[in-house]
Amino acid sequence: MPEASLLIVAVVLPLAAGMGALLSPLRVRRVLLIGTMLLLLVIAVAITVRVDEGTLLLYRLGDWPAPIAVMLAVDRLSAMMLVLTAVVALATGWHATGGVDNEAPYFHTLFLLQVAGLNGAFMAGDLFNLFVFFELLLIASYTLLTYGSTRARLQSGMHYVVLNLVGSTLFLLAIGLLYASTGTLNMADMAVQLRTVAGVHAPMARSGALLLLVVFGLKAALGPLSFWLPSAYTAAPSSIAALFALMTKVGVYAIIRVGTLMFGREAGALANVFEPWLLPVALLTIAVGAVAALSARALPRLTAALLIVSVGTMVAAAALFTAASLAGALYYLAHSTLAVAAMFLLAGNVRELRHRPPAFVFGSLFVAAVALAGLPPLAGFIGKVLILQAAPGGRAGIGLFVAILLSSAIAVASLSRVANTGRAIRVRLAGSQPPVPRFMVRHAPSALLLMIVALSLFARPATAYAARTAGQLVDPQSYIDAVQAASGSR
Amino acid sequence: MNLLVAIVVAALVGGGVFLVLRTRVFSVILGLMLLGYGVNLFLLATGRLRTLVPPILIEGITAYADPLPQALVLTAIVIGFGMTAFLVALALRERHLTGTDHVDGTHSITRDTEAGAEIEEIEEIEVSEARADA
Amino acid sequence: MIILAGQIALAMMALAMLLNLWRLMRGPDIADRIAALDTLYINSVALLVLLGVVRGSTLYFEAALLMALLGFIGTVALCLYVLRGAIME
Amino acid sequence: MTSARLFPQPMVSVVLFAVWLLAANRFTVGLALLGLGFAALIPWYTSRFWPDAPQRLRVRPLAALMALLLYDIVVANLRVAVLILGPRSRLRPAFFVVPLDVRGPFTITLLASIVSLTPGTVSAAVAQDRRTLLVHGLDVPDIPHAVRQIKHRYERRLQEVFE
């Protein structure tokens, strides 16, 4: 099955390129990075086209039969995340070749390992394999986040690292609890086993499920677990902060994945175990992010705050676990990831300026701000409309309405200050001549903005894809059947 | 035996959590190590406990300890080592740069020190910069 | 008989280890604590061999072997730390 | 290819081969050949770390030394056990210096090790000039006797084995 081989290539290619980069001179490293990302983009698109036919792509490692084999399983959701990863990583990697990548050694390798971790996490069909790829993307992210080792990066990086190390132990606990009650690690197989758990195994599995929610919530920066994010992302090099727009999405992805596949409606004692928690937590997230946005004095921190708001928004939508709400959440996810990444890159570029940004840069800032605020005519608005349309009646619906509209208003008000960026007021820097951003650096955000425009212009096919994805998610049986049918030749 | 393992897990996790919540980065490192031990032991226990029958196949024996949790724990131990090493290095660098071993690098965290791209109006920034310089 | 002897030996080993641990916590000098740790390592080798005999299993042996070969490294490192601060210099 | 090039440190190779067989705890031809391979390969690499490894030794004195050592360890162990369990006031601990006649660093090491392995004495330091050994004794009523004991029982025999 040659198509399914694409899945393994999506993990092995960045790993191999990362190793190659360890032995290469700078120029070759850059070529390796960009080339790999371009290839990955092509691969991701090919995978997406293939899985959009409606069937899963499965790759059983080692040719072992279904529930035993560590498995890469790609449905529409995974495919979409792969494309998103490739796009954002391509743009941010491109941006980084402007010079950040030479501040300390091994940038390209770590970047590629990060991408490998992301791709692996988005494709993992096995809970422990998901953990391993989480660790891979985390260890790379630890280094990239503190890259250059400035004081602020180390301070916030320390928080990020320690919290995530605690998170990793919680992840292991959760895996243990789920394994202890189901006897399997394959997520689809686990979903089947969970339907019939009984006795002490039921609360045990629920306990594991909720611990998973804590772990993924930490990655996604949900609710009370988001406070580490603004400082960390603000301090990080802008290319990295932009890449990290994906990191929170790993958490969101994982919540959606396990929430639909393993703890969906048919999950017996585990049915809808996330539901009572997720919406309140998501609304709290929006509130926390909005408050942070209110007080942000600089663009990177504001972007980080709005990133939190956007995570809250998409999780609030996803929390309803209906086809419509998931579709809205996913479309919004794609958009906000691009928007946040673009804004981080732009903020980084503006940081270099000694004067008010030229018209082109200001225009980019404006478009990015419009995107980030979720204002029309860009995709964020469409996403919010989809989400609000999917809102249920009753208190949950009111909460969602109020939270989204209010947070949007705060976002608009905060972002309206974007025209103030880039004044020559940094007296302390007066002596040094800032470098003129290279072509790569200047236009990496433009590429992301173009993607946003495309996402808006082609909103019809894009939302249709999101809807098909959501449809696949709310009916996990076909996923489970496909996995169970995969037997090996050994 | 079950109770014993439960008590040990509890002790490791409790000690780990307490140390993770300390201010000194070195304590936190130790705490994470303890926490890791606790979780590893728990993970091993998820296959239920067996003694004397390690999953090494010997003719005539059919019952073995569950091998899968063991493989998972082994992976977890090795990954844990990598993470600890990185954390130690990070702590060293922070210690070097800040001169303190407080996990926050200082008692009051500096915000937006590298932000740039301010979106406030000029006056406010100048005031705050003057304050920062003073 | 071996089982009974094993139980007695085990009790003695347990007592020995507790005494080591007592010394380790008591100190008073860092050298005392290191010596206690060193003893614990060696006692562990003994314990592993003992368990192997009592349980009739050879699978404890690998650990005993590596512990015997490398157990001193902790002690050495701690002593070097005391002696020159930098254990690898 | 001469055997010297194949086995740059024959003593080490022999020891390694023996250790391999002991570790395997069973004997097959395949295992033995594999062991032989490692016995050849590993010294080839590690010789640069330990170029002055003993190239040869006398077997008979070695056996004698080992027998003596075993005997001493058992006997002295009993003696020390009594000392440890008895009243503390009966101990007469002391540091004393043993002048060294052996010169090779490895031989000195072995002597110091033997001193430490036999109960009641611990070698605490080797002088920089490697001409004296500082020893701590648990119960040393007569220092010159203790020094003589070490030199006579162990140092002389060691010299016989290696020099």
Place this chain on the structure above:
Amino acid sequence: MATALEFLVAFFLIAGAAFALIGSIGLARLGDFYSRLHGPTKATTLGVGGMLVASSVHFTVRGNDFSAHELLVAAFLLLTAPVSAHLLARAALHLQVYTPVDVPGETTTPDITP
């Protein structure tokens, strides 16, 4: 025969444990650090030795095959244990840990150069 060997095994087990225990008692009980150092570094060595003899006999009898890898454990321990003791004593001297006896110092000048 089997009983005699079993007795032998039992004897060595208990003897080994006893020496280990005595070593630890020494560590716990003796008055100054240098004296305490004697307990573990020897009694423990013989303690393990006893266990190893027991093991060797036991498995040789049970397995119809000569079990000798115990020798390896012993060899490794005998090789490494003196280093621990040596460095411990040295560290204690460096720390100027209290000792009731004089330390002849002239012969142990610092060795700074490698």
Place this chain on the structure above:
Amino acid sequence: MNLLWTLLLPLVGSALALMLRRSSSTVIAWTAALPVCAAALLLAWIGPTVLGGDVLREQWRWVPAAGLSAGLRADGLSWLFAMVVVIIGLLIQLYARYYMETSRELGRLYALLGLFMTSMLGLVFSDNLVMMVVFWEATSLVSYLLIGFNREDPDARAGAQLALSITATGGLCLLGGVLLLGRMVGSYDLETVLAAGDLIRAHELYLPALVLVLLGAFTKSAQFPFHFWLPRAMAAPTPISAYLHSATMVKAGVFLLARMYPALAGTEAWLGIVSTVGLLTLLFGAYSAMWQHDLKGLLAYSTISHLGLITLLLGFNSPMAVGAAIFHIVNHATFKASLFMAAGMIDHEVGTRDMRVLNGLWKHMPFTGALAIVAAGAMAGVPLLNGFISKEMFFAEALAAREDGIQWFVPFGAVLAGALAVGYSLRFVMEVFFNDEGREHPQHPHEPPTFMRLPATALALGCLAVGVAPAVFVFTPLTRAVTATLQAPAPVIDLALWHGVNLPLLMSIVALAGGVVLYRLRDRAYRWHDRLPPIEAADLFDVLVRFTRHSGGRVNTALENGSLQRYSLLLITSAVVMGVTPWLRTALPGTSNTLTTLALSLPDAPSTVIAVMLVIGVFATVRQRHRPLTAIIAISVVGLFMSLAFVRLAAPDLALTQLLVELVTILLLLLALPYFATTAHDSPGLRLSILRPLTPSSAWRLWRDGAVAIAAALATGAGTFLMLEQPFTSRSAYYLENSLSKGGGRNVVNVILVDFRGFDTMGEVAVLGAAALGVLVVLHGMRFRLDAGDVQFSRFAERHPLLLAMIARAMLPLALLMSMFVLLRGHDLPGGGFAAGLLTAIALAVQTMASGAEWTRQRLRTDFVRWIVIGFTIVLSTGLGSLAVGRPFLTSSYQAVQLPVIGKIPLGSALLFDIGVYVVVVGTVLVILNRLAQLSQDLNRVGARS
């Protein structure tokens, strides 16, 4: 396609203007204006159809799922609005060409104007409510760029910011309202919604929807109390103000009210809210305009007032009033645009807009003065001008409305507002063109160029024409617009100039007279006004914003306080809560049952020993946390007994790995420890600057953390126990059954690691490599700067103890041999790549410990980063090898090779995989240890020099 082209043509102009932005202003103006001209012609072309009563529709689907279909729809109302937008837009373009002649940003201006025009046209032509919101927000966004056109001007930026904040937020409210409407009606299609008015008004969501839609309209149309953004927006260049704040942007709000009239109007709530807000705005705007000294400020407040008037009319729930409102919308657009232009011309030629400076301009600029007089007359409601007629209608409706239950103060307020309007109109004319007090102007005043006067002239003529012959010029379009607005036949609108002496006329006269009196009394009035506290809504809003942001900041700092302890506590507490919750409502096994199992699971002696040692070890580690060196010793005990526990629990592989990892970790911690010493006690060998002690944790904090720790301990302990008491079946039988036959190994754990789940191991190895690189990156370029006195040697501090060096060297071959042993047998017996790698690494690290780094480096002659690369390449190649033979990645294969003498040897790809793992582990551990060791080597170089 006509409607679409109407929308697109201004955009074409924008694009051209942007492309030609470096050309002369004439070229830019022409290229931008010609497409707009075409659009105007197109509109005129479809005019007869629309005015004939037809509704034009064009439809495209954009995002069907979101109810977004890009449908365009032209009826009387939208056509009328579109005409106003396009025609005034054209005039503004002409005007701007001269006003902004010297600006180098003319291209940008025209581009933005075109964009704005498209947004407005989209808004009025939308046949879909969500699309309407899209264009609504688009106008807000473009207005942000237009108001902040001078990016260097802080006032312009602040004005733009304020306008966007208010209007876009209003837009979000509108979105909420629209979504609610969609929920009620089941469609966003304009006609469907408009036709469903009865359903909507009866629906329980009516009130929230109404309020939300009204919030949108009121903010956009600068209704009290959301009016304050408009005066601040005057920081824009005058052509922009003239366009946005006369004809377009602010009119969007009242357009919305008109558009949604059939769906939402006709209730008490509508009447109450809309008319109250309208009346307040009318009065407040008029009152405020009186006190403005800036011409544009006066116009801004007068605009607010007139928008209030229109709102008030729409709030009357009366068809006739709707007619008056729409009529006044057009009239106001006409005279206000021309007044803005006049103000701009004055500013342009004289250099100021301050009425306290301006005086007696009539003699210099009579033509401009005439224009201003006509337009101001219309604003004041002077007969024979268009403003008079709509104001008359307004008075009539105010009177009529009283009968419908509105209080007496509506007509009263209407007259008062009328008087004020007359007053400020008089000010505009008199204080600028007359009242010659001989004050010097910044520039010598003269008439502006002809073409600059042309647009304003056209508009003034329009005022006159409509004022003189209203029925001729506006009857049909107005009636058609009103019909479209009401979605019902319009009432007969009497546009006659003279209705005889009736109450409205009387009111007009009173208003005119009152205005004159007010003007006469102005000096006294100013003095009175100056004594009032200078409160401006915008300032209040600023205070509110600042307060919100400040308190938001304080809340934020209180939450996100930068303390890891706080965040960790939140995380751990969340985990405990989430982990425990599921157990709370579960019936746990009964007590007797538990006791039985307790008895059954009595521990054996060795396990108890190990457990006791572990618990004490943990306790010691926690106790000794303030003495890091002792704590390391204590945690070593824990590690050691963990390894014993693994042995005990039938996990020999884990025991080996744990043992070795533990040793490496001790080395790691000791390498770092010199820099974390808090007392001399922890750093006996090295007097490095000892860290200052941190403030000890308060008792309360210790208790709190202790409580959390105990809770976590109890939770995990209880969970572990309950889990262990419950048997289960797992998939692991498969591993046990197939390990030997298909994996070729007896050590099932190892077969899982290198075969069944080799992919995990590959990831794990990558993690290790990344960790090593991470250490190198984090410590990149780091060196501790030390004083010579930091390193102290005693006479016993031998640098390389002879015994250690010799034994270490003797041990190396043994350890390497044992590594090979452990590596090769791993597939069948405890061991494998990890353990072997750690063993090798430790043996090599010991060489450095014993003989020094330099000595070791000379003999190793290798770069361990390369080991990572090589090892990982081996791992990957093993996987790719199977790919090459057409099997999935990492499919293992093994062959029992029959060799002479030796016998059967299983040669498997899994072994190769494990060798790769081995190499990576060696590389990783040594990279990390050596890098950390380098820090100490710097120290010792200092020591050696001393």
